[in-house]
Amino acid sequence: MGSFLNWWDSVELWLSGLGFVAQTAVVMPVVLALAYGIAVLLDGVLGNGIRLLRRARNRDEDAQ
Template sequence: MVDAVEQWWDGVELWLAQLAFPFQFALLMCVLLPLSLGLARLIDRVVDNASTRFNPVPKVPPAAEQEQPRKVEAGEPS
């Protein structure tokens, strides 16, 4: 099985090496650019999930439910 994959890869590599440079560049950009962007997005999601799991954001109650500070009237002791 590994030998078959190795032979296939050698054939692809030889075919790619024999192409003219503009075709090599276009083919690699059509393949590597989407793969790189997908891998970067996957890494970003994994890091985001790990950071929220290990460092959760504290839950803050809504502003309406918080105690409002009492206004001190003139002449009242604070």
């Protein structure tokens, strides 16, 4: 864990030494990729949750 934290500190130091435009060019693709991955994950989880709720609701209506 210590080696990872040392690596991360060196990355932060390198990134903070860059100019604003260079920082933006480096950070934005990473942030956008993370945001896209989280959106795809949430879409799948929520889609499956809604599907399960509809299935449960249909079972309840069929039982009545």
